[in-house]
Amino acid sequence: MLLSRVADNIYWMSRYIERASNLARFLEVSYQLNLDQSSLDDEQWAPLIEITGDMKLFTARYGEMTRDNAMHFLMFNPEYANSIARCLSTARSIAKGMRETLSDDMFWEINALGRLVPDVTKEKAQFHKRVLDLCREVKRGAMLIEAMASETIERGQGYHFWRVARYLERADKTSRLLHVKYFHLLPHLDTVGTPIDDLQWSALLESMDAKETYIRTRGLITPDNVIDMIVFDRGHPRAILFCLEAALDSLCRITRDESAKPRTILVKLCSDLDEMTPQGVIEKGMNEFIDELQLSINEVNNAIYGHFISPKAITVGA
Template sequence: MLSRVADSIYWMTRYIERAENIARFINVNLNLSLDMTSGMAGAWQPLVMTTGDHEVFEKRYGMDYSRENVIQFLALDREYGNSIISCVAAARENARSVREIIPSVMWEQINRSYLLLKDAAQNRLASREPHRFFKDITMLSHMFTGLLHTTMSRGEACHFALLGQLLERADKTSRILDVKYFMLLPKPEDVNSPYDVIQWGAVLKSTSGFETYRKQFHRIVPKQVCNFLIFDSNFPRAIRCCLTSAQCALHKITGTPRGTVSNQAEKSLGRLCADLDYSDIDDVISAGMHEYLDDLQTKINLVGLDIREAFFRIPDNLTEQVSVSVQ
C-alpha cells in the first residue's frame, strides 16, 4: 500500500473519532448542567482543557469560558483545526483522496455527515437544539464505524483505519479522565459528595461506559471508575483495551508475530501495552493520577510519531530524488 493512501485512511478514522468524542462530552456537559442545581460555574472550561488547546481558545475568546463560546469553539469554529466541523471536513478530504480504496458507502457516510453538519451550522442548530445536534453527530460517527466493521475487507487499509481510530480513542479517554481528576474538584470537601458522584457518572457517560460500569460494579466509586477506564480489557473505550487492539492491528499490518518487533512503532506501542498489563490502579495512585495520565498521553503521542516515521514519512533521500526529477 502507498504511504499516502495509508496516511489518509489512518487520519480519516482519527478525525471521525475525534469529532465523536468532542460531541459526546459536550452533550454530557449539557445534561450535567440540567442535573446540577449549583456548582456549574466554570464547568465549560474543562472541556477546552480536555483538548489541550486552551491557549488557542484564550487567544480567540479571552478568558470567557461561557457555554456559547466553548460550543462555538469546539463545534463550529472553522479556524480551529480540532473543532467538530474541521475534523469532519478533514476526514472527508482524506476519504475523498482514497475513494478507490474504501467502500463507497463509507465515503457517502462521511460526505453526508459533512453536508448535514454544514447545514446545521448555517441554521444554528447547535444553539437552538444542542442536544439533538450533538446526538446526531455521535450517531453519524457510529454509523461510519459500523460501516467500517461490516463493509471493509480485513486487509492493510482496514488495519490502518482501526489503528488510527483506537489510538485516538485511547488518547481521548485519558484526557477526559485527567481533566475530571485534576480540575473539576479543586475543593477537598467535595470529594465523595453527591456532587462528586454526579461528576464521576458524567465521566462514564462521556466514554459511553455508564451502563456497562453500573452493571458490573453497581456503585460509583472514584477509584473503581479510574480502574475501569484505564485497565479494563473488555470495555471498548478503556485505555488498555484500545491500545491492546491497536497493537493487534499494527502487527497485522507488518506481519510481525506478537512478542517480536520490526520497527520503533511496534516497540513503543508494545512497551506501553506491557506497562498497562503489569500495572494496577494502586500503582497509578501512588505515582499520582494526573502525572500518570499526563505521561500516558505523551507516550501515546510518541507512538503516533513512530507510526508516522515507520509508514507515512518519505525518507529524505527519496525526497531529494523527487526534487531532482521535478527540476
C-alpha cells in the first residue's frame, strides 16, 4: 500500500525536477538565439513569460520587459513558484521529508541540485553571463538524478508515479517549446524559409537534444518534419507521443482498473494523437492543437490527483 502523502511527494518531486530541467532548456535556446541574432530586441523575451501564464506576476515584480528581467524571473527569482531556483529548492525540501525512501546517492544529488542556483538579485551586474552555464548544469543534474532513479528505485508504485509525473511534465513543456517557435520566435513573417528561420528550427531541436537524430533520420529541416519528430516520434524520449505513452504505461502499472478516469483520459489522448499527422496539425492550426493538448494533459493531472492523491491510500492493483 502506498500512502497518498508519499505518492504526492514522489509525484511533485519528479515534476519539479523535470520542470526545472525543461525551463533550463527553454532559457538556453532563447539565450543562444539572442547571441546569434543581434537584431533580437528585449520584447522577444516576452513569449517566455507569456506561455508560463505568469505575465501578471512578472509585470508586477519587474515592470519592464528586458532580457535580464526575463532571465532573472525564470532562473533566479525565489518568490516565483515556477522559477528554476524555486523548483529545485522545492524538490530538495520534498526529498528531505522522504529521506528514508531514497538512495543516499539520489538524495545527495537532489540536495546538491537544489542548492545549485545562487541567490542573485536582479540588480547584480552581469548575472546573465552565468545563465548559460547554469542551464547546462541543471540539465546535467536532472539527467543524473533520472539515471539514479532508474537504477535505485524499486519497480513499485513509487517508481511509476515518478515516471508518470516526469513524462506528463515533459510532454507539456515540449508542447510549449513548439508553441514558442510557431508564434513568437520568428522576428518577421518574411524570415520563413531563410537562414534565420533555419537557425531557429535548429535551436528548437537542440533544446530537445534532437538535432543530430533529426538530421540523420530526416535530412533537411522543414516544419512538417520538425512537427513529426517533436510530436509523433515514438523513438525519441522527448517527443510528445513518446512521453504520453510512457506515462500511460506506468499508469497502467499503478492501477489495473481500465475504467479509472486518469487511464481513460490518457488512453483517448494517445489514441487521438496516433490518428493525427503533421499535416493534420498544420491544417488544424498549431494554436488550437497545442491549446487542446495542454488542456488534456492538465485534465490527466487533475484526474490523477483526484483518483490517487485525494484518497487516504492507494492499494496495489486498485
